[in-house]
Amino acid sequence: MTQNTELLPATLRDFFTAHVVHDADVSSSFLTDDAVIVDQDETFRGREETHAFLRDAGTEFEYTTEQIGAHRVDDTHWVVTVRLEGDFPGGVAELDYRFALRDDRIAELVIANHPA
Known part of the structure; x- marks a missing residue:
């Protein structure tokens, strides 16, 4: 698994x-106009919904985010694994961002959730 963020496409790094x-x-500026975001079985579609998700997700908690892994699936698909630590239920989570x-x-x- 590639750990180095420099190997990610600039779009994902930014x-x-x-x-x-x-x-x-800024983060929503890297999305297509018809982008889809799925988080915990909830789906957000298009510019307004995805921007609102990126603006509001997790704002009720304080947490740190650390990229702990990344890999290229093929020319257009990437998976970035992050570790969140904070005051949310459970206190620690590892998530896969599948792009x-x-x-x-x-x-x-x-x-x-990142598979254990």
Whole structure:
């Protein structure tokens, strides 16, 4: 598994830089207009819904985000694994961010628990 963020496409590196500091305006700028985000079986579609998700997700908690892994599935699909630690229930979570890229933008993001 590739751990080095430098091997990720610039779109994903820049998305995460903005996402970690909760800058929804910048992070959503890396999405396609028809992007889909799925998080915990909830689906957000299009510019307004995905921006609202990126703006509001996790804001009720304080936590740190650390990228602990990343790998390329194929030319347009990447998985980035992050570890969250904070004051949310359970205190620690490892999540896979599964990205589908189209024309160097994020067309789909599925956030799921990382398999143990």
